[in-house]
Amino acid sequence: QVHMVESGGGLVQAGGSLRLSCAASGRTFSSRTMGWFRQAPGKERDFVATINWSGSSTEYTDSVKGRFTISRDNAKNTVYLQMNSLKPEDTAVYYCAVRRLGVFGSSPGQYDYWGQGTQVTVSS
Numbered sequence: 001q002v003h004m005v006e007s008g009g010g011l012v013q014a015g016g017s018l019r020l021s022c023a024a025s026g027r028t029f030s031s032r033t034m035g036w037f038r039q040a041p042g043k044e045r046d047f048v049a050t051i052n053w054s055g056s057s058t059e060y061t062d063s064v065k066g067r068f069t070i071s072r073d074n075a076k077n078t079v080y081l082q083m084n085s086l087k088p089e090d091t092a093v094y095y096c097a098v099r100r101l102g103v104f105g106s107s108p109g110q111y112d113y114w115g116q117g118t119q120v121t122v123s124s
Helices: none
Strands: 004-007 010-013 018-024 033-039 045-051 058-060 068-073 078-083 092-099 118-123
Touching (some): 018 092, 018 118, 033 068, 045 068, 045 092, 078 092
Antiparallel strands (some): 018 078, 033 092
16 A cells, blocks of 8 residues: 655745645555646646656656656655746646556556645636
């Protein structure tokens, strides 16, 4: 079983930055693909970014490319999402997730364990 806890969310003005963290328990963290998703009120959970087990490869949804950076520290069992140049449309609850098998993946159904989420609100 893997347990994750997100942190770092909050209220920020448009153009500002936030850094989300996701601390995971379990010995298998370092060998798993990790992902970040977000869900705005009344909308589906959408893919944001994913990173392979070593951190050598990443993928992003088009709307965050050049603004967000996903990274991980396997020694700390933690994955990060650095968010710069934030826009009001980035407002959502952000979730981290672990995929037990496979590499990358942009569908929530491909991930097996989820954190409880952290709220990010960007004011205009």
